[in-house]
């Protein structure tokens with residue numbers, strides 16, 4: 001089966017092709033991506049209307065490029081998958097509309113995919129793919145969740161953030177340090193040269209004995225610290241590096257402690273880390289070391305597939321179809337789900 005996947009839930013347009021294989025993880029044939037980050041930077045965050053308009057302009061050329069790179073023709077595609085949610089409604093509608101129109105023109109079925117399912121299955125495309133069952137730590141700009149994943153379609157929510165997501169904590173703290181949106185990756189680059197113990201920042205819910213997270217207080221603590229030092233403009237380079245390192249350490253400490261607690265609680269021996277924050281080098285290093293002490297292994301998506309992309313959508317569709325958990329449909333009436341929890345047996 002040849003599956004085309006389209007991602008357009010937020011500020012990246014991604015299109016990819018995967019081919020299913022007998023008793024093996026589907027093969028990624030091509031993936032094309034356009035990030036809108038530069039466009040949204042001027043506004044300090046994603047502007048939904050601009051995001052939708054940009055997706056409209058990008059999605060067809062990216063689809064053409066993905067098909068060409070894969071060395072196939074559109075007529076050979078067996079199913080067109082698209083991100084159905086969660087995400088920005090207008091942005092989702094672009095991908096869904098194009099997927100359904102294209103499928104109708106080709107007489108092929110479509111399948112709506114959950115964006116987070118895409119993220120959590122994305123490590124299956126890495127050179128070191130996991131095996132079921134595993135604990136998944138989903139850490140993106142909008143979500144922070146721990147899940148017990150037993151098989152495709154079986155996602156039990158173990159805990160999640162009660163306020164800001166980990167990526168949001170990175171981005172909001174980065175903004176307070178004067179870094180452009182989305183500051184997560186930039187903050188972590190600064191942090192590499194700073195002292196993580198320089199400033200005592202809170203580790204919210206670290207000892208809560210459950211698997212819930214809370215990051216909203218952290219940005220306030222960072223703001224208070226910045227103000228104590230005389231405000232953003234007055235920060236010396238060394239202070240910015242130390243603040244970045246201290247912020248990253250606070251976030252990573254909590255993500256690490258809760259992930260290890262989830263491994264112990266479930267008795268599972270594998271941890272999958274997915275979502276944009278999964279690209280964080282310190283998080284990767286500390287999770288791998290911490291899990292090893294529990295006799296568990298950590299699996300990550302390839303760095304290029306940590307943030308939003310079409311490959312994970314095509315892959316999730318392929319794995320759902322292969323496992324019999326979903327059926328593609330030729331009913332081209334589509335809907336999107338801007339809010340869509342994954343913590344259930346998805347059908």
Ligand code: KG4
Nearest residue numbers: 140141142167184185276277279280307308
């Ligand atoms: O998964 P993703 O691309 O989009 C959502 O679905 O939200 O995640 C984006 C998030 C942003 O908050 C970004 O700052 C963060 O991932 N991020 C990082 C790093 N790279 C991306 N956060 C920390 N360290 C990084 N290296």
Ligand code: ZN
Nearest residue numbers: 119140307308
């Ligand atoms: Zn995402």
